[in-house]
Amino acid sequence: MTTWDIAVETVRACLENGVREFVVCAGARNAALVEVLARAEAAGHVTLRQHFEERSAGFFAVGRCMQSEPCAVVTTSGTAVAELLPAVIEAHYQGRPLVLVTADRPARFRQSGAPQAIVQPGIFGGYAGAGEWADWDRRSPWHVNVELEEDFVMGEVEWPELAGPGEAQWPRLAASGLARWLKDDLFRGLVVMLGELEPEDREDVYHFVLDLKAPVVAEATSGLREALGPVVLADPDRALRHQLPGKVLRLGAVPSGRFWRDLEELPEVEVWSVTRSGWSGLARDSHVTLGEVGRVIRALGEAEEAGDALGLLDGNSRSAAEIEEWLEAYPDSEPGMLRSLSQYAALGNGVFLGNSLPIREWNRFAQWDQAIPEVRANRGANGIDGQISTWLGWSAAREDAWCVVGDLTALYDLAAPAMLGQVERKGRVLVVVNNGGGQIFSRVPRMAAMSDRGKELMVNPHELSLRGWAEMWGMGYCRIASQDDFDGLEAGEVPLLVELVPSAKETAAFWERLDG
Numbered sequence: 001m002t003t004w005d006i007a008v009e010t011v012r013a014c015l016e017n018g019v020r021e022f023v024v025c026a027g028a029r030n031a032a033l034v035e036v037l038a039r040a041e042a043a044g045h046v047t048l049r050q051h052f053e054e055r056s057a058g059f060f061a062v063g064r065c066m067q068s069e070p071c072a073v074v075t076t077s078g079t080a081v082a083e084l085l086p087a088v089i090e091a092h093y094q095g096r097p098l099v100l101v102t103a104d105r106p107a108r109f110r111q112s113g114a115p116q117a118i119v120q121p122g123i124f125g126g127y128a129g130a131g132e133w134a135d136w137d138r139r140s141p142w143h144v145n146v147e148l149e150e151d152f153v154m155g156e157v158e159w160p161e162l163a164g165p166g167e168a169q170w171p172r173l174a175a176s177g178l179a180r181w182l183k184d185d186l187f188r189g190l191v192v193m194l195g196e197l198e199p200e201d202r203e204d205v206y207h208f209v210l211d212l213k214a215p216v217v218a219e220a221t222s223g224l225r226e227a228l229g230p231v232v233l234a235d236p237d238r239a240l241r242h243q244l245p246g247k248v249l250r251l252g253a254v255p256s257g258r259f260w261r262d263l264e265e266l267p268e269v270e271v272w273s274v275t276r277s278g279w280s281g282l283a284r285d286s287h288v289t290l291g292e293v294g295r296v297i298r299a300l301g302e303a304e305e306a307g308d309a310l311g312l313l314d315g316n317s318r319s320a321a322e323i324e325e326w327l328e329a330y331p332d333s334e335p336g337m338l339r340s341l342s343q344y345a346a347l348g349n350g351v352f353l354g355n356s357l358p359i360r361e362w363n364r365f366a367q368w369d370q371a372i373p374e375v376r377a378n379r380g381a382n383g384i385d386g387q388i389s390t391w392l393g394w395s396a397a398r399e400d401a402w403c404v405v406g407d408l409t410a411l412y413d414l415a416a417p418a419m420l421g422q423v424e425r426k427g428r429v430l431v432v433v434n435n436g437g438g439q440i441f442s443r444v445p446r447m448a449a450m451s452d453r454g455k456e457l458m459v460n461p462h463e464l465s466l467r468g469w470a471e472m473w474g475m476g477y478c479r480i481a482s483q484d485d486f487d488g489l490e491a492g493e494v495p496l497l498v499e500l501v502p503s504a505k506e507t508a509a510f511w512e513r514l515d516g
């Protein structure tokens with residue numbers, strides 16, 4: 001086959017397997033693929049976007065896959081391929097259909113030291129499947145490595161009759177064990193923990209949880225944190241530390257809260273997870289049901305009321321009132337500013353939360369009155385890399401999309417805004433909580449005993465402002481250093497960068513009151 005024919009076949013196979021979106025990262029080696037894709041775009045078969053930086057492109061594609069459809073990244077050969085590894089790992093742990101189409105030099109170049117010739121087959125290890133397309137389950141990364149000569153002669157392309165995108169493959173559903181478990185020993189206290197839920201799972205989870213009437217720990221990414229009302233624990237990490245439940249039912253992705261981590265050391269608490277990713281999220285024994293959460297719940301039938309055997313919800317209004325009191329007392333603290341920010345963001349059309357403090361503080365301190373249409377995060381491998389890119393991918397077609405990340409997280413993904421010209425811009429707001437470094441580490445108790453130099457190495461302190469970065473990419477800019485500055489926050493036609501600068505003094509005082 002000629003290089004052109006191989007390129008045509010590769011793109012056709014992608015189309016036949018339901019891949020309709022591509023992020024192109026060009027180089028000499030993948031020029032034939034790029035040209036075939038350009039023609040597929042002209043024929044109306046695909047959506048193309050481009051980026052010069054493969055790491056960012058990979059995460060952007062992970063974000064696109066959050067819409068349940070596969071997305072491919074198309075790279076040239078060499079280290080361009082290696083740049084995709086973090087996104088592939090994230091997609092592996094999230095269970096996303098990320099496709100990697102990597103141009104390679106012909107096999108004879110391998111281990112020769114020739115330019116841009118590295119060993120590409122298997123480069124993603126166990127994090128991506130490869131081989132016959134028929135073996136792809138459409139819910140995990142898939143690698144297509146294509147050997148191409150650099151010179152090629154272009155020909156015509158005939159497009160196949162395209163079927164629908166194809167369904168993800170799931171193992172056979174078995175819910176009877178879980179149904180029995182849910183009825184046993186309810187006197188020991190059942191707590192439901194909600195991690196990230198796909199939008200199509202939410203309705204079933206919502207009704208099931210309300211029927212169960214058990215206390216709920218609802219992460220913002222479940223999409224049900226606000227909607228479930230009085231059964232949601234206002235300060236779950238504190239409530240559960242004092243009163244240990246006998247059983248935990250987790251629905252959705254692995255939760256980010258403290259209590260989930262504590263479960264590692266609490267083998268007496270039985271845990272059953274129902275999850276699309278299949279990960280138990282714990283290194284100890286627990287039960288896992290792999291499947292679409294909504295379908296598993298429907299298979300359980302009517303939920304029997306479990307109730308609140310331990311009275312965990314009794315102290316709920318007191319906990320909530322206490323948090324409100326400290327948020328009001330320290331309005332310019334990081335939690336205080338996040339509370340105000342969440343009131344603005346709730347008017348938008350979805351929020352993406354960065355790892356580190358944003359996701360934890362949002363879960364604990366964001367407003368409770370208004371349900372936000374969708375909240376997303378990259379909780380697969382919990383990296384701080386590629387966050388802005390993933391947000392842009394997830395919200396590419398969405399107006400009024402918000403993102404909240406830490407300053408180091410933003411500095412990690414400086415090339416992400418290159419995509420701003422290829423996505424919806426209206427009402428887009430990127431909030432960077434600039435607390436001068438990785439302040440999550442200053443909240444870790446065991447760090448208190450570290451030397452000053454040790455702490456400095458952990459936090460990466462800095463005094464940078466992101467104003468110049470906003471200007472570079474044509475974003476509006478707004479600095480918020482106190483509650484009064486929120487008056488200047490107005491989203492518009494141009495993406496807006498909000499640099500949120502909390503008071504370190506108020507933040508320290510807030511935490512001392514809450515934890516003290």
Ligand SMILES: Cc1ncc(C[n+]2csc(CCOP(=O)(O)OP(=O)(O)O)c2C)c(N)n1
Nearest residue numbers: 356357383384406407408409437438439440
């Ligand atoms: C790729 C990657 N490198 C390192 C880490 C370890 N890490 C976790 S949080 C964090 C600091 C994040 O700082 P920032 O984005 O400013 O957020 P803040 O802690 O201030 O909320 C680091 C370095 C990580 N999670 N991922």
